[in-house]
Amino acid sequence: MENVLLVGCQLPSQSDRHFESALHELESLAQTAGGRVVAVSTQKRQQIDPATYIGKGKLKEVETLAKQLDAGVIIFNGELSPGQQGRLSAAIDAKVLDRTQLILDIFAMRARSREGRLQVELAQLQYLLPRLSGMGDSLSRLGGGIGTRGPGETKLETDRRYIRNRMKDISNQLQVIVHHRERYRNRRLANGQCQVALVGYTNAGKSTLFNQLTSARSLEEDKLFATLDPLTRKMKLPCGYTCLISDTVGFIQDLPTQLVAAFRSTLEEVAGAQLIVHVIDVSDPDILAREATVLSLLSELGADDIPAMTLYNKKDLLKTPFIAPGESLLVSAHAEGDMRSILLAIEEKITEQMVPYKARIPADEGKLLAEIRTQSILKNETFIEDSQTYEVEGYVFPDIPLASSLTIDTFSKDEE
Ligand SMILES: Nc1nc2c(ncn2[C@@H]2O[C@H](COP(=O)(O)OP(=O)(O)OP(=O)(O)O)[C@@H](O)[C@H]2O)c(=O)[nH]1
Ligand SMILES: [Mg+2]
Numbered sequence: 001m002e003n004v005l006l007v008g009c010q011l012p013s014q015s016d017r018h019f020e021s022a023l024h025e026l027e028s029l030a031q032t033a034g035g036r037v038v039a040v041s042t043q044k045r046q047q048i049d050p051a052t053y054i055g056k057g058k059l060k061e062v063e064t065l066a067k068q069l070d071a072g073v074i075i076f077n078g079e080l081s082p083g084q085q086g087r088l089s090a091a092i093d094a095k096v097l098d099r100t101q102l103i104l105d106i107f108a109m110r111a112r113s114r115e116g117r118l119q120v121e122l123a124q125l126q127y128l129l130p131r132l133s134g135m136g137d138s139l140s141r142l143g144g145g146i147g148t149r150g151p152g153e154t155k156l157e158t159d160r161r162y163i164r165n166r167m168k169d170i171s172n173q174l175q176v177i178v179h180h181r182e183r184y185r186n187r188r189l190a191n192g193q194c195q196v197a198l199v200g201y202t203n204a205g206k207s208t209l210f211n212q213l214t215s216a217r218s219l220e221e222d223k224l225f226a227t228l229d230p231l232t233r234k235m236k237l238p239c240g241y242t243c244l245i246s247d248t249v250g251f252i253q254d255l256p257t258q259l260v261a262a263f264r265s266t267l268e269e270v271a272g273a274q275l276i277v278h279v280i281d282v283s284d285p286d287i288l289a290r291e292a293t294v295l296s297l298l299s300e301l302g303a304d305d306i307p308a309m310t311l312y313n314k315k316d317l318l319k320t321p322f323i324a325p326g327e328s329l330l331v332s333a334h335a336e337g338d339m340r341s342i343l344l345a346i347e348e349k350i351t352e353q354m355v356p357y358k359a360r361i362p363a364d365e366g367k368l369l370a371e372i373r374t375q376s377i378l379k380n381e382t383f384i385e386d387s388q389t390y391e392v393e394g395y396v397f398p399d400i401p402l403a404s405s406l407t408i409d410t411f412s413k414d415e416e
Helices: 017-030 056-068 081-091 099-110 114-142 160-192 206-214 257-263 289-298 337-352 367-374
Strands: 003-009 033-046 073-074 095-098 195-200 229-235 242-247 275-282 308-313 355-362 378-385 387-398
Touching: 003 017, 003 056, 017 033, 017 099, 033 056, 033 081, 056 081, 073 099, 081 095, 081 114, 095 099, 099 257, 114 160, 160 229, 195 206, 195 289, 206 229, 206 242, 275 289, 275 337, 308 337, 337 378, 355 367, 367 378, 367 387
Parallel strands: 003 033, 003 073, 073 095, 195 242, 195 275, 275 308
Antiparallel strands: 229 242, 355 387, 378 387
16 A cells, blocks of 8 residues: 545635545545555645646645655646646655546556557556656656556656557557457347446446346446446346346546547447446435536437436435436345336336337247347237247337338337
């Protein structure tokens, strides 16, 4: 564990509550990265000091405090310009990091898949390139620990050209991976498989729900960004229809732009989903701002017109009554009994997007019957002796190949 000192600067545009919650979040992030926060130093200013972020006096104070408390890492709650970072590193005898680098560091620690690692490395290189001259010193002085992790750490300080080449190389590798995934996704679509995506602010309880809903194991931890690579598993709905559900990386306020770009392809799973399940920690004091953050990131990903439903999670932690608005549900991922109502709500949302069908299929059409059983919501199946046919009735996505092989009975459902 490294001793960490947090530094925040409150501008007139920030309310006390918002400022405190942002610092609290920074503290959680620092802990997630393996730091022990020994002090938090704050300052109110009209604007950020263009040279050193905080004022000269405050800088002296931070320097002294860091020495007294033996803090090897100073983390600023904001994004430092390359110039600010250079000057601060020169002035303070400790590693100087900003919020973006901290988040990048956590991402580097947690990325598991080859794609995740490449994306994080790319984001780190993009961030470091303009900062190389200022950071060269602090990077070589303090090898290892918070802010220095990641696959690309070794040669960073020495060679810009190496970095540029490496970035090009990573981009190429990523293109191949993304292309593969697209092909895989298209194949899934052609097979009529429906995709549900769990999204939400980091720590909302997505992975816990994912595990409960699929009875599988996914990294579930009281840490920020426990999940980085999307996990996709099968999930069986009460009607018997099996769809796919993905657990995704948590969102965060002011997600560094490098990371939005880096994780765009990972989050494309979300953009390709038929249903988005937005998980919100109902016990979170900053619930509205966080909900807004998720909604605006979804819209950035072009996913705001995908049908969605909201789960207000962690109801067991509520101290005051909460009424879940509209079609949303109030649940606890720890209450097994809530899983059925969640699955039923998902089923309803999926059925809404389907069209009803009614058809008679000859008993020897084995392949078609198998498709009907797996690719549609089958409500009724009756075998008719006389004609040796199956009378089937249910719901199917209108845009999959199977739909065109079935007679669509549009009378029994209102078109909205
Ligand atoms: N009390 C309570 N705790 C919950 C509930 N659901 C999840 N948690 C806890 O909240 C913490 C975060 O849960 P995760 O499932 O890892 O959250 P996540 O949304 O996947 O987080 P990231 O992967 O970091 O984005 C864990 O400690 C869970 O045990 C709940 O309904 N009630
Ligand atoms: Mg998770």
